[in-house]
Amino acid sequence: MDNVTSWEKLKHELKAAAAGLGIDKIGIASADPFVELKQRLIRHRELGYESGFEEPDLDKRTQPSLLLENPQSIIAIAVAYPSKLKNPPKSEPGARRGIMSRSAWGEDYHKVLRDRMRKLEDWLRERVPSLRAESMVDTGALSDRAVAERAGIGWSAKNCSVITPEWGSWVYLGEMITNLPLPPDEPVAESCGDCTACMDACPTDALVAPGQLNAQRCISFVTQTKGLVTDELMRKIGNRLYGCDTCQTVCPKNRGKNWTHQPELQPDLEKAKPLLVPLLTMGNREFKEAYGQTSSAWRGRKPIQRNAVIALGNFKDPSGVQPLANVLRSDPRFELRATAAWSLGRIGGAAARDALEQALKLEREEAVLEAISAALAAGSPGNRDAAQEALGAPGEDDGLVKRE
Structure with missing residues (x-):
């Protein structure tokens, strides 16, 4: 596989295979350094806005070449998850209940997405035995959001989520740095407009x-x-x-969106609202x-x-x-x-x-x-x-x- 047409064909086949691999959307990004992101992260740190849970090395967060030698592309994936509880138990006097965020419903999404990544890697290796790849989900060094935005998965919204045109922001993100020269996708146009619902609602x-x-x-x-x-x-x-899901639940782009097709991610009502x-x-x-x-x-x-x-x-x-x-x-x-x-x-x-x-x-x-x-x-x-x-x-x- 040594010409542009062949890599374009593989990319097309990969996207067509996504649903069968349990993946809702695939996008391709270049493996170039995230130069603008690094400047934002430096400023973010200076302001004291970090959580402390992030990868501390800003170079690793913005330079794919530090994570895989001579990277050629990054495959970004999105897996949609549910946003609504069907017939949830009621919180009543004498029997008060708490609420877990949607990211904690169902099986740990890190495990679910790692499973999807393994299937994706196996699919690629069958077709390109020389594949080299480094996969990560949430806890990896790269910024999932920055990769997804560059890969055309969705746009980076005012609430700091990636909003996809198809699934809203109810998606988990992951990425795979590869040595495959897959043609990159175009970013999705930002579509928040003048809306500030998320900012207004943040508690x-x-x-x-x-x-x-x-x-x-x-x-x-x-x-x-x-x-x-x-x-x-x-x-x-x-x-x-x-x-906390407030900035997502108030988002007009998420209105009416609830995804129930990923079995591992469906909630146990008593665990979601215990x-x-x-x-x-x-x-x-x-x-x-x-x-x-x-x-x-x-x-x-x-x-x-x-x-x-x-x-x-x-x-x-x-x-x-x-x-x-x-x-x-x-x-x-x-x-x-x-x-x-x-x-x-x-x-x-x-x-x-x-x-x-x-x-x-x-x-x-x-x-x-x-x-x-x-x-x-x-x-x-x-x-x-x-x-x-x-x-x-x-x-x-x-x-x-x-x-x-």
């Missing part, structure tokens, strides 16, 4: 400019951290247990059995349990007082005890105050003592009135218990 104003995200304020990032969370951000978390109280006492083994096959498990159970504690506080449901009091009294992790104190202050009322006052006598950790004191100052019997609010209401499935 924490983390979308600081079109296509620019301050990850330190992004709820998706905050829900994956393990430490203490500020009062402001805990209120904004609502009942989100992992991730009861909060049982999460508080879930041990490591139980957590791994329930969530070990999902993308939410990569940080372990601690962030999800902390977020469940936060969600109970945001619901202001008196039924949460006793479970939270148990956490405050006996959980060995000071971050969860301090968070439980905050949530009890949010709920308020005599029972919450009693739990806080009892804990104040026994607690020795300074951070928890501070949280208890702040909660006692914030909590009052009058707050019990808020427990009667209709909090299991519109927007809850997107994590917004209510706006304040």
Whole structure:
């Protein structure tokens, strides 16, 4: 295979084979350095907007030749995932539920896309035995978004997602750097226009400019951290247990789009929208059995349990007082005890105050003592009135218990 026509033919056959490989869209990008991206990443770092989860080496993020010797093209793939729960369980007084982001529904998408990548590589190797390739999904060095944009998968939107004309932004992205001189595709024209729905709806104003995200304020990032969370951000978390989809759910380009054809990615309703109280006492083994096959498990159970504690506080449901009091009294992790104190202050009322006052006598950790004191100052019997609010209401499935 040594002429342009042959490589064009292979590219055409590859795209035709995509559905059979479990891939929804394939695009081809050149393997040239991402020069403009590097400048943006440098500025992003200078502003302190990184999450800390990224590849720290900006050269590796922008120079494919550092990842595969003499690369000739990058094959970008997109796999569509569901955006709606069919007949989800209701969150009700006494049985409050949290919500996992769509990226945590079904089987871990990293595993699913790696499977698709292996099939793609096998398909190529059958036709080009001299293939050399380096595949990556999300956790790789390259920017999935930048590759997908260059490959014509979609455009890079104001919400920092890639929006595809066919599937909206409900797609997982992956790429394969190769030594095959496949002809590149044309980028898709940007189509956000004047719309700022995503920026307007972001709970924490983390979308600081079109296509620019301050990850330190992004709820998706905050829900994956393990430490203490500020009062402001805990209120904004609502009942989100992992991730945040708000900037995608409000996007007009996603309206009516829900993809159910990838079997591994379909949600288990009880895992996608679980009861909060049982999460508080879930041990490591139980957590791994329930969530070990999902993308939410990569940080372990601690962030999800902390977020469940936060969600109970945001619901202001008196039924949460006793479970939270148990956490405050006996959980060995000071971050969860301090968070439980905050949530009890949010709920308020005599029972919450009693739990806080009892804990104040026994607690020795300074951070928890501070949280208890702040909660006692914030909590009052009058707050019990808020427990009667209709909090299991519109927007809850997107994590917004209510706006304040």
